[in-house]
Each structure stands twice: as structure tokens, then as C-alpha cells.
Amino acid sequence: xxxxxxxxxxxxxxxxxxxxxxxxxxxxxxxxxxxxxxxxxxxxxxxxxxxxxxxxxxxxxxxxxxxxxxxxxxxxxxxxxxxxxxxxxxxxxxxxxxxxxxxxxxxxxxxxxxxxxxxxxxxxxxxxxxxxxxxxxxxxxxxxxxxxxxxxxxxxxxxxxxxxxxxxxxxxxxxxxxxxxxxxxxxxxxxxxxxxxxxxxxxxxxxxxxxxxxxxxxxxxxxxxxxxxxxxxxxxxxxxxxxxxxxxxxxxxxxxxxxxxxxxxxxxxxxxxxxxxxxxxxxxxxxxxxxxxxxxxxxxxxxxxxxxxxxxxxxxxxxxxxxxxxxxxxxxxxxxxxxxxxxxxxxxxxxxxxxxxxxxxxxxxxxxxxxxxxxxxxxxxxxxxxxxxxxxxxxxxxxxxxxxxxxxxxxxxxxxxxxxxxxxxxxxxxxxxxxxxxxxxxxxxxxxxxxxxxxxxxxxxxxxxxxxxxxxxxxxxxxxxxxxxxxxxxxxxxxxxxxxxxxxxxxxxxxxxxxxxxxxxxxxxxxxxxxxxxxxxxxxxxx
Numbered sequence: 001x002x003x004x005x006x007x008x009x010x011x012x013x014x015x016x017x018x019x020x021x022x023x024x025x026x027x028x029x030x031x032x033x034x035x036x037x038x039x040x041x042x043x044x045x046x047x048x049x050x051x052x053x054x055x056x057x058x059x060x061x062x063x064x065x066x067x068x069x070x071x072x073x074x075x076x077x078x079x080x081x082x083x084x085x086x087x088x089x090x091x092x093x094x095x096x097x098x099x100x101x102x103x104x105x106x107x108x109x110x111x112x113x114x115x116x117x118x119x120x121x122x123x124x125x126x127x128x129x130x131x132x133x134x135x136x137x138x139x140x141x142x143x144x145x146x147x148x149x150x151x152x153x154x155x156x157x158x159x160x161x162x163x164x165x166x167x168x169x170x171x172x173x174x175x176x177x178x179x180x181x182x183x184x185x186x187x188x189x190x191x192x193x194x195x196x197x198x199x200x201x202x203x204x205x206x207x208x209x210x211x212x213x214x215x216x217x218x219x220x221x222x223x224x225x226x227x228x229x230x231x232x233x234x235x236x237x238x239x240x241x242x243x244x245x246x247x248x249x250x251x252x253x254x255x256x257x258x259x260x261x262x263x264x265x266x267x268x269x270x271x272x273x274x275x276x277x278x279x280x281x282x283x284x285x286x287x288x289x290x291x292x293x294x295x296x297x298x299x300x301x302x303x304x305x306x307x308x309x310x311x312x313x314x315x316x317x318x319x320x321x322x323x324x325x326x327x328x329x330x331x332x333x334x335x336x337x338x339x340x341x342x343x344x345x346x347x348x349x350x351x352x353x354x355x356x357x358x359x360x361x362x363x364x365x366x367x368x369x370x371x372x373x374x375x376x377x378x379x380x381x382x383x384x385x386x387x388x389x390x391x392x393x394x395x396x397x398x399x400x401x402x403x404x405x406x407x408x409x410x411x412x413x414x415x416x417x418x419x420x421x422x423x424x425x426x427x428x429x430x431x432x433x434x435x436x437x438x439x440x441x442x443x444x445x446x447x448x449x450x451x452x453x454x455x456x457x458x459x460x461x462x463x464x465x466x467x468x469x470x471x472x473x474x475x476x477x478x479x480x481x482x483x484x485x486x487x488x489x490x491x492x493x494x495x496x497x498x499x500x501x502x503x504x505x506x507x508x509x510x511x512x513x514x515x516x517x518x519x520x521x522x523x524x525x526x527x528x529x530x531x532x533x534x535x536x537x538x539x540x541x542x543x
Contacts, residue, residue: 003083004098008041012101017072019064025076028108028115029061035101043101046129049246049323050122051458055451059425060118078115082107089130102133123319131312205305206262212301213251213259219295220244220324226288227331233494235454236334239327243320250316251302254309285335292328296321326458333460334495340442341463341496344372345542347520348535349407352378352389359389363396365532366525370401370539375422375520377407390416405444410436420444420462425452430459446500448481450488457495464493465520468501469511472523483514490515505534508541517542 005013013026016034020026035043036054047053058064075083086099086107109119110126119125224240227233281287299321306314348371350362366374376393378386390406394416397404405420406413410433413421420442423433433443442462447453456464466489468480480501489497499511500520511519521538528534 003087006098006100008038008101009099009104012038012041012043012104013072018066018068020073021063022067024073026073026079027064027076028078028082028111028113029057029064031079031082031104032108032115032119033057033064033066035105038101041101043105046102046105046124046132049242049319050124051455052119052122052124053451053455055449056455078111078113081113082111082116085110085126089126090133102129106130106133128315135312203262205308206259207264208305209254209302209309210259210263212298212305213254216247216295216298216302217244219291219293219298220247222291223288223295223331226284230284231331231334231338231494233334235457235492236327236331236494239330239458243323243327246316247299247320250313250320253313285332288331288335292324296324296328299324329460330458333462334457337462337496338494341372341518344403344496345518346371346535346539347373347375347498347500347518348525349375349377349520349522350393350526351522352376352381352386356389356392360392360396362526362531363393366535367397367400367402369532369536371535372401373403373405373419373520375405375407377422383412387412387415390418394418403442405442413437413441422446422465430456430461434460447489448479448485450485450492453485453489453493453495453497457493461495463496463498464489465500466497466516467499469499470502470504470507472502483510486511486514486516505537505541508538512542 012031012034014034015037016026016030019030019033021030033054035041036047036052036057038044082104083099084107086103089106089110090103105124106126106129108115109124109129110116116126220240220243224237224244227240228237281290299317303314303317303321306317348366350359352359354362363374374393374397376386376390378389381389386409390404390412393404403419404416405422406416406418407422408424408427410421410423410428412418414437418441421433421437422444423430424446425448428436430443430445437443443460444463444465445456445459445461446465446467447456448467453464453466466481466486469482469486471480486499496518497516498518498520499514499516502523503511503519503521504524508519519538519542524538525531525534
């Protein structure tokens, strides 16, 4: 079937063709990657709200790689089904339907294929997208009970009569109509179970929503100020700013004039009630914690009372509350990381291939010169041998300033009482690693792109490895992230970040010039005739 497309949707399809697997029809993941490339379109904004990035999609479907194409490929059965479902769901819109980017995303989420299931896992659901699209067109599709002799009005005519009775939106529209006045008693949608909506109740509801909205905005601004001026974190500041704008957008449907008219600060009993806890803060972390609590409590209040006003708005506020929980953890992880790893500059990776005595000698030398972190990584030793080496390393670092981190194996990190565990993009997730090692041990993660670095922050990692920066003599890489990634992370992320990959005393100054003052090395120390002296030289360059 032939469809019409907006210019933005056509650009998405052109970009998706670059992601299609050569020799095959254009698949659903390629279409999703095309939507992400059109970064300012509505679909990309929805995906960004759910932290879906190009890197995240590629990590799920690594076979999709961008390449040059001559002709756009035909649609696969999955994409054809998605377009058909989108057209079916949007049958109430003006015909003929012209597909926009949000319609394409709706089709992907509505279908019964692998990409749709993955989008559901990310929190993107067809029903919510469909409702949002109709709301953008000005239609309220809330079902209304009809009397037996009452005729249904057209869903294409947004009017106060078709809005849920008792909603603020209905009152607002009715009040604006010439010759119309809001009656003294306005009924709920289900009068048999909820009684009547008296004018006093309306005022009470307006006051509650107005106060909760103010608390939410105030709490969010306080947290944003901390992240902006104390953490100096552009990434998290941007996340908070986006949350603030989404909160504003969610509340825009409320009649601001009525909210202000109902406000009565002088008669508010809450202004005369306070506790000592409200006037005491022990430090910046206390301020942030108190204002996150203020934000989340206010969002919950808005959500609950918003269900009376507009269920769709309440659902959006619920999502914002969940986003605030994620940001609270990310901010606390970053704050804790900056504090716990404030002096950590040199991170040395050792393998277990040497003898126990040789490992003990090397570790003692590194501890003596003041290496900050030592990681044990080995793909050849069996588990019994590896845990023995880990326990030896633990004993040699115990009581020193040198921390011990286990690579890839959170189970062995716990058994050996390590200070933390480090995982890669193909190993356990930060969530799973944290489940095994608990809240106190460090969880580090390797990142090879700015998108992965941003995601690691939101996942609650304690630090990240950034690279590979240069070719390495100890490990082969398919692609170098290079100094460009170092510069991007240094400019955007304040979580403790260690540049890694082929770093030596000769090229370390380039890393520092790119913005990172922490490095992780392997061959530069392990291959040196005197590992202790090599580590001492690197420490001097990092000081």
C-alpha cells in the first residue's frame, strides 16, 4: 500500500536505508535507527525521554551498521505491518493520513515483532503514543457514559461537552463560551460512586494542585542548581532541565488563571506549621536529598489529584516521578564517586598469568609507590585459581590506599572481599553487578561512546573506563574511540572517568590535554622492566 509522508518522515526513511542490512529489505531496527538520526523530530524526543539512543539500539542489534546505499530498499514484512497498524490506529485523524515521525514510532510499538517487544521493555507503549498523538491534534478521547437516548458526538470535535464532567479542562472551556457559566454543581463522571462536585470542592482541588505544582518546581530547581553549580555536571544538568520542561508541559493543560484565583497563602494552615528538620541542613547532600523528596512527594500528589482532572496528565506525571528516582540515584552516585575517588588517578590492570610469587612482588611494588586502584583480570585461569589470586591481591592491598577491583566477576569480587567489580558492555549490566556485590562496593563499566557514558551515569555506575584511546599491545580493538571520546566525556560527565587503551608515559599528556586526569594502564606497567618505577613516572605525570 502507498502512504504519504511528511518531509521529516521521508528524511527518516532515507536515513533508515543507510542502516538496512545489504541485500535485505528495510527492517524495523533500521527504521528505529533512522528515527534516532532525525534528532529534533517528535519520535526522537519520545525515544530520548526513555533514554533510547543509537548506541543502545546497536547494542541490541549489532548486525545493523550504517553504510552508504544507492537505492532505498523495500520494506520488510515487519515494517509493512507497523505502517498498517499505525494507519489503523490513527483512522480518526484527518484523511488521507500523512505519516509523521511519531506515527512511524507508533507503528513500531504497536506491532507484534521483536523491535516492538524491545520498545515495550524501554517503557514505550503504543497506547500511550496513540493518546499523545491525538492530544497533540486537540482531541480528547476519554470515553463518556451515554444515556440511552443520547447520541455520541464525533471524536474529531474537541469540545467541552465531550470532556469528562468535573474536569478543569471542561470548566475552563465552558467558562470561555459566550453565554455559558459554570453551574454551581458539576457532576463527576460516575455520580453514583463519587457524589457531586461542589464549587468548594473545586476550589480545594485547585489549591491542592497549585501547591503541589509549586513544590515540584521549587524542589526540582534546587536540585538543578546543585548539579549545575556544585557538581558542574552538564549531562545531569541537561537531564534535570529536560525533566523541568516536561513537568511544565504536563501542567500547561491546567487553567492557570483559576489556579491563581484559588491560591490563598495567607490562610494556608501549613505556613504556620514547621519542624526542626525543615530548618536544618548538615550539608549539600542533605539539601539535595530533602528537595528530591519534596519533588517526588509533590509529583505523587499531582498524580493522584490529577486523575480527577486529566488521567492522561496523571500518567505523564507518574513517568516523571519514576524519572526523578533514576536521576536521584545518578546524582548521588556521581557525588559519591567524586568524593570516594577524589584522589584516584592511576588504575593498573594486572592479569593472573604470572606465578603467585611474581604477582605478589609486582603488587607490593605498585602498592608501595601509591597506585590508586589495581584490577585483576584473567580469561585463562580456572575459578579456583582465580579466586586464590584475588584473595592474595586483597591481602596485599588491605590497609593501604590502593583499592582492589575484580574484572567481570562480581561473584569472585564478593568472595575475595574486593573493593569493587568492573564490567564491560558485553558482560553483566550495572544493575545485575550491583545486585551481587551490594551497595557499598564500586561498580565500574567500560564505555566506548558518549551515549554509553551517559547511560552508565543513569545506570548508577561509580566510575567509567573511557576508550580505547590508542592502539594497545595487550588487547586488540575493532575500533578506537580516540581522544575525541575523551574530550566529549570530559566536557559532559563528572562521574569519575579513567581513559584506557594504549596509554603510556609518552602519550599521557595528550589525554590530559583532552580533559581527563585519570588513566587506566596495563602494558605501560606490566611490560616494564621495573613496574614500580613505571607506575611512579605515570603518577608524577598525573600529579
